[in-house]
Amino acid sequence: MLKRFxxxxxxxxxxxxxxxxxxxxxxxxxxxxxPTSVQPVVEAWAAAFGEAHTDVSLNVEFVESSEEIxxxxxxxxxxxxxxxxxxxxxxxxxxxxxxxxxPLPGVGAWVIASNSCGGSVDPxxxxxxxxxxxxVSADGQQVAIDQGAxxxxxxxxxxxxxxxxxxxxxxxxxxxxxxxxxxxYGVGAGDRLVVAGxxxxxxxxxxxxxxxxxxxxxxxxxAVSTLSQKEANIEELAALEPDLLLASARTDWLDxxxxxxxxxxxxxxxxxxxxKEAMSLLGAVLGPNAAYRADEFNAYYxxxxxxxxxxxxxxxxxxxxxxxxxxALRAASxxxxxxxxxxxxxxxxxxxxxxxxxxxxxxxxIAVWNPDVIFFPPYGGASADxxxxxxxxxxxxVQDGKVYGVPKLVAPWDTPVPDSILGIIWxxxxxxxxxxxxxxxxxxxxxxxxxxxxxxxxSDLQSMCP
Amino acid sequence: MSVERRQAVxxxxxxxLPLPLAVYTIGLGRYEIAPGDVVxxxxxxxxxxxxxxxxxxxxxxxxxxVRLPRIAAAMLxxxxxxxxxxxxxxxxxxxxxxxxxxxVTSGAxxxxxxxxxxxxxxxxxxxxxxxxxxxxxxxxxxASRLYHTAPLLMLTLVGIVIGSFFSxxxxxxxxxxxxxxALPAITYWLMxxxxxxxxxxxxxxxxxxxxGMISLWLVRWRxxxxxxxxxxxxxxxxxxxxxxxxxxxxxTLMTAAAVSVGGVIGWVGLVVPHAARTLVGPSHxxxxxxxxxxxxxxxxxxxxxxxxxxxxxxxxxxxxxxxxAPLLLIILRVNKTGWK
Numbered sequence: 127m128l129k130r131f132x133x134x135x136x137x138x139x140x141x142x143x144x145x146x147x148x149x150x151x152x153x154x155x156x157x158x159x160x161p162t163s164v165q166p167v168v169e170a171w172a173a174a175f176g177e178a179h180t181d182v183s184l185n186v187e188f189v190e191s192s193e194e195i196x197x198x199x200x201x202x203x204x205x206x207x208x209x210x211x212x213x214x215x216x217x218x219x220x221x222x223x224x225x226x227x228x229p230l231p232g233v234g235a236w237v238i239a240s241n242s243c244g245g246s247v248d249p250x251x252x253x254x255x256x257x258x259x260x261x262v263s264a265d266g267q268q269v270a271i272d273q274g275a276x277x278x279x280x281x282x283x284x285x286x287x288x289x290x291x292x293x294x295x296x297x298x299x300x301x302x303x304x305x306x307x308x309x310x311y312g313v314g315a316g317d318r319l320v321v322a323g324x325x326x327x328x329x330x331x332x333x334x335x336x337x338x339x340x341x342x343x344x345x346x347x348x349a350v351s352t353l354s355q356k357e358a359n360i361e362e363l364a365a366l367e368p369d370l371l372l373a374s375a376r377t378d379w380l381d382x383x384x385x386x387x388x389x390x391x392x393x394x395x396x397x398x399x400x401x402k403e404a405m406s407l408l409g410a411v412l413g414p415n416a417a418y419r420a421d422e423f424n425a426y427y428x429x430x431x432x433x434x435x436x437x438x439x440x441x442x443x444x445x446x447x448x449x450x451x452x453x454a455l456r457a458a459s460x461x462x463x464x465x466x467x468x469x470x471x472x473x474x475x476x477x478x479x480x481x482x483x484x485x486x487x488x489x490x491x492i493a494v495w496n497p498d499v500i501f502f503p504p505y506g507g508a509s510a511d512x513x514x515x516x517x518x519x520x521x522x523x524v525q526d527g528k529v530y531g532v533p534k535l536v537a538p539w540d541t542p543v544p545d546s547i548l549g550i551i552w553x554x555x556x557x558x559x560x561x562x563x564x565x566x567x568x569x570x571x572x573x574x575x576x577x578x579x580x581x582x583x584x585s586d587l588q589s590m591c592p
Numbered sequence: 593m594s595v596e597r598r599q600a601v602x603x604x605x606x607x608x609l610p611l612p613l614a615v616y617t618i619g620l621g622r623y624e625i626a627p628g629d630v631v632x633x634x635x636x637x638x639x640x641x642x643x644x645x646x647x648x649x650x651x652x653x654x655x656x657x658v659r660l661p662r663i664a665a666a667m668l669x670x671x672x673x674x675x676x677x678x679x680x681x682x683x684x685x686x687x688x689x690x691x692x693x694x695x696v697t698s699g700a701x702x703x704x705x706x707x708x709x710x711x712x713x714x715x716x717x718x719x720x721x722x723x724x725x726x727x728x729x730x731x732x733x734x735a736s737r738l739y740h741t742a743p744l745l746m747l748t749l750v751g752i753v754i755g756s757f758f759s760x761x762x763x764x765x766x767x768x769x770x771x772x773x774a775l776p777a778i779t780y781w782l783m784x785x786x787x788x789x790x791x792x793x794x795x796x797x798x799x800x801x802x803x804g805m806i807s808l809w810l811v812r813w814r815x816x817x818x819x820x821x822x823x824x825x826x827x828x829x830x831x832x833x834x835x836x837x838x839x840x841x842x843x844t845l846m847t848a849a850a851v852s853v854g855g856v857i858g859w860v861g862l863v864v865p866h867a868a869r870t871l872v873g874p875s876h877x878x879x880x881x882x883x884x885x886x887x888x889x890x891x892x893x894x895x896x897x898x899x900x901x902x903x904x905x906x907x908x909x910x911x912x913x914x915x916x917a918p919l920l921l922i923i924l925r926v927n928k929t930g931w932k
Contacts, residue, residue, distance in 0.1 A: 488905055
């Protein structure tokens with residue numbers, strides 16, 4: 127209620143002031159508004175930023191209440207509030223408010239890019255964005271740590287149940303575990319990667335998308351000559367001096383990496399809950415901005431999943447799905463993420479009696495199951511051709527022409543990556559085209575712009591949401 | 593009934609056993625089909641070649657397109673591996689070898705892995721496995737000629753070396769393979785199994801296996817002579833080297849064909865010849881047919897277990913090992929008629 131009221135006041139103040147579009151100030155002076163509660167940290171940030179950007183004169187003003195900050199927002203380029211969710215509602219002709227940056231727990235920084243009408247970015251707007259990026263960077267985090275506003279180390283329990291103490295800030299991340307690479311992008315810390323695995327990114331099209339998401343993609347994917355679950359060139363890895371290693375709980379060479387004294391987080395994301403937990407873990411160790419983004423993602427995931435479940439709940443005679451693996455005769459077991467995705471999308475996995483990982487089955491067993499729909503994954507050479515063989519002709523899904531490949535943009539949608547929520551949407555739409563009202567193209571466009579900062583193209587959409 | 597009579601009856605029974613067993617196992621499977629429907633499906637297939645009755649398509653497809661090819665493949669591969677094992681044990685005069693001693697399986701494994709990495713079709717993968725299986729044995733044979741004394745020992749040694757060489761090459765391919773892409777396919781192939789056998793696999797396997805079995809049967813006398821040693825063979829007017837080359841060539845062709853369809857299936861070539869020897873004695877006159885029949889029965893039984901026991905396929909190697917290892921120990925214990 128109070129929040130609404132303050133926003134209302136802010137809007138009134140703006141209208142009275144007649145400042146729309148908001149024009150910040152003249153010259154190369156960057157105005158930052160911040161609450162007095164965080165004055166020492168903001169001053170330290172300003173000093174550190176000023177040293178690196180001598181061409182920008184920084185003008186920091188402190189105010190007592192968040193209401194006051196909002197009321198003066200139009201005169202600033204960057205505003206910090208202790209209420210990150212309360213966006214200043216400014217009415218621009220052609221300017222915009224950038225995404226929120228969260229440099230400290232509970233403190234949001236809004237960048238007001240006020241003068242981009244002419245097309246060319248105002249130098250002050252650019253400096254404002256730089257400043258915001260700086261305060262959430264590892265350097266900005268260091269400044270806050272020096273000021274005692276952030277802890278010097280964080281202790282977490284990872285998904286293998288190990289307690290890990292991670293010195294702050296984390297500047298150099300090595301991510302041999304491909305799923306974790308996408309978690310890092312998801313929490314907005316892609317610029318801290320020094321080497322990363324990108325499983326499944328092997329076609330030219332997916333590589334181009336990855337380059338658009340991260341211009342460093344080529345360098346990151348080749349920074350260490352051998353880096354997989356099974357093997358790694360430990361010395362090359364050590365030479366990169368990472369201060370955090372993101373691995374799967376099933377990575378084979380972690381004992382050797384332990385000898386280097388690296389902080390290691392072990393992930394095991396084979397369920398929606400584990401995926402969200404993995405995002406939160408990264409949020410906890412990569413600073414308040416990452417924590418905020420992890421929360422945002424988890425909330426988005428829950429909300430989207432709840433929306434899907436609300437629509438698929440109570441569907442009678444759920445569609446029976448066979449999820450095949452890299453071979454047509456390999457079935458996903460009950461313990462796998464794919465099975466949980468099918469259930470979330472309102473279907474039933476015919477192979478949910480099986481345990482373990484992928485299980486080899488024979489065609490007779492599939493005939494016993496006689497699935498309504500077959501899904502196959504976007505990797506391992508799996509293709510619809512395998513189901514065109516005459517032996518498959520009398521399986522119901524094949525007879526009805528209901529054999530579908532799971533899409534992907536970069537990471538396969540059936541693996542425990544953030545994108546998998548789109549996989550559930552796609553599954554629900556594919557299984558129940560007439561019963562559910564979801565919008566794969568819109569969701570995919572929003573998702574990639576929000577969590578990976580990538581603008582989806584028309585051809586991306588055609589392959590993702592056919 | 594005299595001992596000879598009893599043995600003759602046993603021998604005849606042994607030879608015909610695969611057929612009723614095959615007919616019986618056609619009725620078994622995860623998908624329940626009434627015996628009458630199985631018979632009708634088979635009758636349709638034999639008479640008109642397609643489903644002619646009001647039987648549901650699925651039952652016909654399962655009997656004809658799934659069970660029949662798989663049973664045929666299990667029998668061909670079982671007989672194939674067993675008889676080549678017997679032949680190799682004879683010419684190498686060593687009870688501990690099977691047809692894999694010259695590296696054919698490792699070569700075939702490498703060939704398959706290579707083609708899987710290059711994204712070849714099923715047929716290309718099989719051809720590549722076949723080709724490299726042959727190549728490995730030829731390489732072993734050529735290399736063994738470098739050294740002139742004790743050629744058999746040398747051939748065995750070189751065979752082991754070539755086998756390890758190709759295994760290492762396969763490891764190298766697995767190392768460079770994309771873990772989400774070619775690697776699962778390679779691992780899957782190397783494990784072996786008859787899960788994905790179709791009618792399309794049968795013509796080549798059948799042709800090579802049956803030709804090979806007949807050829808080995810035709811040289812049964814000479815195998816007896818060879819197993820006595822080279823000097824005896826020479827004294828009896830045989831050219832032991834040329835004969836061995838021919839037998840190795842046929843056996844390798846047969847093993848490569850079996851491996852290219854079913855992957856690596858251990859134990860059959862080692863255990864079955866010993867089992868057959870305890871029943872019919874060491875003479876290849878009866879040993880060759882008995883080994884073929886028993887190989888067929890052994891693999892057919894094991895594959896039937898593997899495909900019917902659980903919803904997920906139990907890998908063949910699990911049963912061949914679990915059943916084969918104790919069986920070999922028992923045979924070695926009771927064996928009185930075999931190796932002297």
